[in-house]
Amino acid sequence: MLYKKPQKSKTKRRRIIILCCFIMSVFIFLEFRLKPVASSIAEMQARSLATEIINQSVADIITENNITCEQLETIKFSPDNRITAVCSDTIVTNKLKNDITLRIQENISGIRSRRTDIPLGTITGYELFNGLGPSIPLFISLSGNVRSDFESTFESGGLNQTVHKLSVKISAEITVLMPLGSYSTNVDTSVLIGETVIVGETPSGMVIKNK
Numbered sequence: 518m519l520y521k522k523p524q525k526s527k528t529k530r531r532r533i534i535i536l537c538c539f540i541m542s543v544f545i546f547l548e549f550r551l552k553p554v555a556s557s558i559a560e561m562q563a564r565s566l567a568t569e570i571i572n573q574s575v576a577d578i579i580t581e582n583n584i585t586c587e588q589l590e591t592i593k594f595s596p597d598n599r600i601t602a603v604c605s606d607t608i609v610t611n612k613l614k615n616d617i618t619l620r621i622q623e624n625i626s627g628i629r630s631r632r633t634d635i636p637l638g639t640i641t642g643y644e645l646f647n648g649l650g651p652s653i654p655l656f657i658s659l660s661g662n663v664r665s666d667f668e669s670t671f672e673s674g675g676l677n678q679t680v681h682k683l684s685v686k687i688s689a690e691i692t693v694l695m696p697l698g699s700y701s702t703n704v705d706t707s708v709l710i711g712e713t714v715i716v717g718e719t720p721s722g723m724v725i726k727n728k
Contacts, residue, residue, distance in 0.1 A: 554639060555695065559657050560702050562633050563693045566659065567625060567704040571687050574620040575708040584613060586683050586711040590669060603669055614665050617685060621663045625691065628659040661691040668707070682712045 578584075589610050593602045633656075638649035665687050672680045689704045 552698070555635060555655055556693075556698070556700050558633065558635055558639075559655065559693045559695055560700060562631070562657060563659055563691050563702060564704055566628060566631070567661070567689055567691050568706055570624045570628075571621055571689065571704070571706055572708055574624050575617055575685055575687075575710075578613065578616050578620055579710060582613065582616070584609075584710070586681075586713060589613070589667070589710075590683060592681065592713075592715070605667070605669075610667055614667065614685070617687075618663050618665045621665075621687065621689065622661065625659050625661050625663070625689065628657075630656045630658060632656050655695065658694040659691055660694070661689050663690075664688045677716060679715045680712055681715055683710045684708060685710060 589606060591604045591606075593604060595601045632654055634652035635655055636648050636650050636652050639647050665685055668684050668686050670682050670684075672682065684707045686707045687705070691702050691704055693700045693702065
């Protein structure tokens with residue numbers, strides 16, 4: 518009995534050491550393999566969500582306020598039907614820009630603990646196992662700063678025709694919050710509000726921005 522007792526103690530210590538090494542290996546694996554993959558997937562998810570939110574928010578604001586291009590801008594012509602200027606209603610455009618910016622920021626900040634699943638095979642980094650195996654849940658939240666601006670452009674629409682396009686350009690700095698850390702990314706997109714076909718010559722290089 519005196520001989521076996523130390524032997525059992527050594528076996529128990531060996532098992533504890535093996536268990537500790539295994540746990541450390543798991544943490545190292547998660548740090549160097551899961552974290553980069555998770556951040557990449559989270560960034561793609563964040564950009565996709567932000568773009569969807571931006572498009573839907575702009576559409577909602579335009580619909581709720583019954584906004585038309587004519588309310589925002591007036592095109593002036595010369596006697597020979599040439600486009601001479603574009604006049605914008607700064608009160609309406611500034612209010613609309615503020616409404617759009619606030620709505621997008623509210624909707625982006627409303628994304629809390631959105632779940633996305635990462636297949637275990639994807640974490641290995643080998644294309645052969647990509648998308649295979651059980652999934653590891655990843656929860657992300659979003660926050661960000663949004664800037665918006667209107668852009669009015671003219672393009673040639675064919676013989677003696679001009680296409681006037683009015684768009685709102687959105688630039689969003691998105692912060693992705695996850696249990697493994699936080700990451701930042703930028704989302705820049707343009708949402709077309711309306712376009713009008715005008716019979717007349719295209720103004721050469723005419724691009725007007727309201728700031």
